[in-house]
Amino acid sequence: MGAKVYYRGLLEFSNRCRSDCYYCGIRKSNSKVERYTLSEEEIVAVALRCAEEGYGSLMLQSGERRDEAFIASLERVVRRIKAETRSAALPNGLGLSLCVGEQSREVYERLRAAGAHRYLLRIETSSPEIFARLHPRGQSFAERVACIDTLSDLGYLVGTGVMIGLPGQTVDDLADDILFFRDHRIDMVGMGPYIPHADTPMAGCAAEYAKRKREQLHLTLKMIAAVRLALPDVNIAATTALQAIHPFGREWGIRFGANIVMPLVTPASVRKSYRLYDGKPCLDDAPGACLGCLSDRVVMTGRKVGVNEWGDAPHWMHSREAP
Helix, strand or coil: CCCEEEECEEEEEECCCCCCCCCCCCCCCCCCCCCCECCHHHHHHHHHHHHHCCCCEEEEEECCCCCHHHHHHHHHHHHHHHHHCCCCCCCCCCEEEEECCCCCHHHHHHHHHHCCCEEECCCECCCHHHHHHHCCCCCCHHHHHHHHHHHHHCCCEEEEEEEECCCCCCHHHHHHHHHHHHHCCCCEEEEEECCCCCCCCCHHHHHHHHHHHHHHHHHHHHHHHHHHHHCCCCEEEECHHHHHHCCCHHHHHHHCCCCEECCECCCCCCHHHCCCCCCCCCCCCCCCHHHHHHHHHHHHCCCEECCCCCCCCHHHHCCCCCC
16 A cells, blocks of 8 residues: 555534443443534535645534534535635545434435535444444444445445454454455545443443453454455555554554545534544544644655545545546
8 A cells, every 4th residue: 555644624613412332432322522513614614724734634523413404514515625625736625424323325326416425424334233333223234334335336435444352353353344345345544442421321341341351452453364364355444542542552553554645624613522432543633633643653654645646545535537
């Protein structure tokens, strides 16, 4: 994949969610969360700043909603970002990734037509049994997989990911995760250690997590290396959760085969309200601080940042037409 590491500015634009995943800090039933949704103007302003600073790409992430007001607003935002971030350095505007959960085929088509060409939909595990233990009955593993296949059919660059160190998870389960990535034409992979959140039904895992933290870090790094060997031309993220578990976790992720980092560009005023797990780093950083910090971290690994580049995975470009 070469020496470059590519940025995906991570903008968490809303923490309102209809889902109730047992591990997630912004789950619908967590009444302790202060809910927010950024305005369209606020989202576009962040995108413009990212384009000016050489990010190349932006990830728009939120809790899952399916109401028309949310979808129509997101559709408008995507169109505006694509139009308003075009420049000599970015003739096609920012590369846009979305992470807004399970949607209908029609919604995926609308967002694709608006200009998004990447979509991240995490499975968290390829084991239907473990998935069922992590989610209430109304959330189905089969529906999640069907959405991933629909995204691929529509020409998206499709990303997914898993948590490592889940209760009851085995090394065989992790091997099956890699086979899932292969068999479902996954183009970008994000893997991180499972970190409990105190205000979730899985908070009781905290003591076991504390005992196994070092083991989870090593296993996550091995998974990154194994995916890089098994799927050499996909994008792999050095996730924020790696840094949460160790100060140099993201650097190690890059050394083990990752080539994507996601600087946090969420406005400081709402960052603390988007905590999926406890101990999330960078919550108090000033705007722009993540960019310089991550640039230094990338250089420390002997790699370089792909400034003003989308950095799409060859795995996708070899099998589909470029956007």
